[in-house]
Amino acid sequence: MQDFSLEGIGKINGGEFRTLNVEGVGSCSSGVKAENIYIEGVFNCSGEIEVEHLHCEGVADFTANIRAKRINVQGVVSVRRDAKIEAEEIICEGVIKAGGEISADFINAEGFIQAKEIFGDRIRINSHYHGKRIVNFFKREKSDIKLIEATTIELSDVTVSTVNGRDITIGPYCKIDHLDCNGTLFIDRTATVGNITGNYTMKN
Template sequence: MKVKGGLRSEKVRLNGQLAVDKDAELGDAMLRGAIVCGGLLSADRLELGLFGPSSVGELGGGRLRVRRSRMGALKNLVSSGGAASLKAGTIEGDQVELQYTEADVVKGGNVVIGPGCKIGRVEYSRELRVDSRAQVGQRVRI
């Protein structure tokens, strides 16, 4: 699905690719595939199962979970079409769980940095867990 301009929706369930030129404001979103968002992708609750290369300017919301789907992991073994990963400038949420994500800054209350992540700076207020297969520059409790 390609959206010229912005996107606003209370509930989204999508298998495939989503491309939004500007901001996307979502309530409850479950996306399986790849996403490209030129601006801010915000959601009260976001479940993103990565199947291909994805990017967002900024990602924000309540509960954010980014994982590589099983098919995305298999695709990476047999295809050269681009890694199933997410690139973002800033990610901010109350609860943040990331895998295979590259970001400059991650901010949150409870933050889990999983395998395949490359994060420049993490700011957290309650709890931070970092997988041994992740790279994190600065860790700051606020």
């Protein structure tokens, strides 16, 4: 497997790489399998992505499923239509927009996520902190999700239709329509939560 670097403007047909670097403006018309994908420029891909580590500091636009071990987003990653993001770990300090589901064991977002559904083991989304440069740039964005389901959930300044989990912390400025909890539950006084169900212990 080879390393490949897209500098300037270029187009690839997909394929297998050890490391794919996009530093300019690149597009890809079919699937990519790689150990590492680094995006520092603009990348559009219409094929499926299978990668160990996806790192995006630029702007990436995908229209098919992404399967990764680790995803690190410091820029903007958009996954259109019903395409899915599957990973063991997702770290987001930028923006993720997903038309389909995001599924990961561990998600830690200090940025914004817009998604239809997020599933996992430990999910933490804090959209309240605006210290990061890229987040400031997108500060008009809002974390808006239809469904979050995970063992442990921690949210700040996130709007969600339905939250289901075992241990749930609803932080400042969250807006939740329905919440089902079967462990411990904390709700910040500035958060708005509609219907609450489940067998839970309220934490102060």
